[in-house]
Amino acid sequence: MKKVILFTLILIQLFICNYNSYSQGYLRIDGKKIVKSSGEEILLKGIGLGGWLLHEGYMLQMSGFANSQTEIRNKIESLIGVENSKLFYTEYYKNYVTKGDIDKIAEWGFNSIRLPFHYAILTHPDSPDVYSDYGFGIIDSVLSWCGSNQLYLILDMHAAPGGQSDEPISDYNPLYPSLWESVANQQRTVNIWKKIAERYSNKTWIAGYDLLNEPKWDLGPNNVPLRNLYIQITNAIRSVDTNHIIFIEGNWFATDFSGLTPPWDSKLVYSFHKYWNSNTTGAIQYLLNLRETTNVPLWLGESGENSNVWFTECIQLMNSNKIGWAWWPHKKIESISGPLSAVKTPEYQVLLNYWNGQGPKPTAAYATNALVNQAKKLAINNCIIQSDVIDALMRQPYTDQTKIWMKHNIPGLIFATDYDLGKINYAYKDNTYQNTGGSNSTWNSGWSYRNDGVDIEKCSDGISNGYNVGWIESGEWLNYTVTVNHSGTYDIVLRAAANQSGGKVLFRLNSINITPVIDIPSTGGWQNWHDIFIENVYLPQGEHKLQLVFFFGGFNINYFEFVTKTVGVSGEEDTFFPNKLYQNYPNPFNPTTVISWQLPIQSHVTLKVYDILGREVTTLVDEVKEAGIHNSAFRIPNSELASGVYFYELKAGSFRDMRKMIVLK
Secondary structure: OHHHHHHHHHHHHHHHHHHHHHHHOOOEEEOOEEEOOOOOEOOOEEEEOOOOEOOOHHHHOOOOOOOOHHHHHHHHHHHHOHHHHHHHHHHHHHHHOOHHHHHHHHHHOOOEEEEEEEHHHOOOOOOOOOOOHHHHHHHHHHHHHHHHOOOEEEEEEEEOOOOOEOOHHHOOOOOOOOHHHOHHHHHHHHHHHHHHHHHHOOOOOEEEEEOOOOOEOOOOHHHHHHHHHHHHHHHHHHOOOOOOEEEEEOHHHHOEOOOOOOOOOOOEEEEEEEOOOOOOHHHHHHHHHHHHHHOOOEEEEEEEOOOHHHHHHHHHHHHHOOOEEEEEOOEEEOOOOOOEEEOOOHHHHHHHHHHOOOOOOOOHHHHHHHHHHHHHOOOHHHEEEOHHHHHHHHOHHHOOOOEOOOOEEEOEEEEOOOOOEOOEOOOEEOOOOOOOOOOOOOOOOOOOOOOOOOOEEEOOOOOOOOEEEOOOOOOOEEEEEEEEOOOEEEEEEEEEEOOOOOEEEEEEEOOEEOOOOEEEOOOOOOOOOEEEEEEEEEEOOEEEEEEEEEEEOOOEEEEEEEEEEEEOOOOOHHHHOOOEEOOOEOOOEOOEEEEEEEEOOOEEEEEEEEEOOOOEEEEEEEEEEOOEEEEEEEEOOOOOOOOEEEEEEEEEOOEEEEEEEEEOO
């Protein structure tokens, strides 16, 4: 009886496993949508594993002297020899992408991976029809890791035989025929895709095949050679695999789809790439028209290399138009614009210096050791996770809420770079925050620590987290979530450096000014740090939003520290809650500003505005107010006030205070 029960349980388990495998099914096409086997629409949210199975110079900081994979390999082999190069490449392939990378990608919320590969990883250039178990084994491993994390995998031929473009990304060599100049290269590309399809035809976690990355060649009107090659590859794939989607990229960096309509397969998706342009509907309208006229889905197969602001806005644009996407890339050496940044070793920098003509030639032994150790630094456990990038991709497109970057307690020291996570105009404001001007433009002058528009650079101060906020401009600001442990009065120590005078800064708490406008003097250099003291600032207990506002720029901020002066006794906090009139904000203003004040006890309050001759302009408040912090808005009556200096006066019991404000039309 026990044997019968055990056998029955085994059968049930096998049935469940087979059912789960079957029910997961292949992705398929339903009109303009990509859907699961159940018919439920899926928007692919992916990441591209660039730089791994096809090496790019800029990812390895080699772009000054080697850009294509062949150039990179030649540089390495000429320095350390073929056998030592094998040691490096073994470590490189082993560490660049591991199961740990794929696990993290799933944990972050992505649902797919685009895997770029050089055709030579699967078959040696000199050996047609001979395929590499090692290369296919790498893809098999990635597919297995994806399956265990329920991630879809898109296979992407990033470098075809001969090169599909004249760019280093396709490993093009002008000494040899390109893909478009050789029938043999084209046939070999067809054969490789057929071999791939044979191997993976029944793998349900394969989402599909991205046939050619970023073709770029003058192919004449309507891209006839591109269409013909795509159809050849499609027919070869369909002879062995009728299950998977085929992703088709347009000519000229996946932007020109002329001649690629009408579609020739029922499981086709048009894949475009988007870099360095505006995130408006107008920027993709031609693609939306393509989808509408062909009834074929769109997929943003590659985008990135920009600021967090641009990332968030691009994904919002894709979401609103029901277009899936894959971000580029997941990892580079010393990068703030991807999810992972590999630390650069000093020894590797010695090699870069040599190759750039800025240092002596190292020995082969030194160079081999440097390269192998740098390859080990590519392992995910050795990388820096850029959580701000992940937040911009996975959370910020769906909410305006900010999030704590780092816990800040008062009393205590707060580094200026550790402002909250969130969108621009919610977590921070910066005047230059994205790149819509081409590949040579930038969005971050310091290019360190975080990928927002906020300019952050390395800091040489004695006390620092290694970075400071710099290139500060008028009108910018930073928000911090802070926890005040005890109500009381605090002094602020602001650590600043400036090569000139004229900078001004203001602290606000929950939209209330808590300091006067603070002048930043010249300190004699951008890294010559001085303390600026602000005394007697009252802070109530609890969690608050602290804002650092920059009225006039031209200085750097390292940190600000709140030092306890007097602390209230529990239940008697109002004893330390003084009458106070704050500076209006903004100031100068036109047409509206806010005046804030605080009361320790209930009082009758009058708040009046006067001109420079002492004539009353208006009464904003004339009534009894409860203890606490209050705001009053003052709006200039239409054409009734000229530009100039005005005064506002607060009276509350025996307390009286007056401050100056400026109307600037």
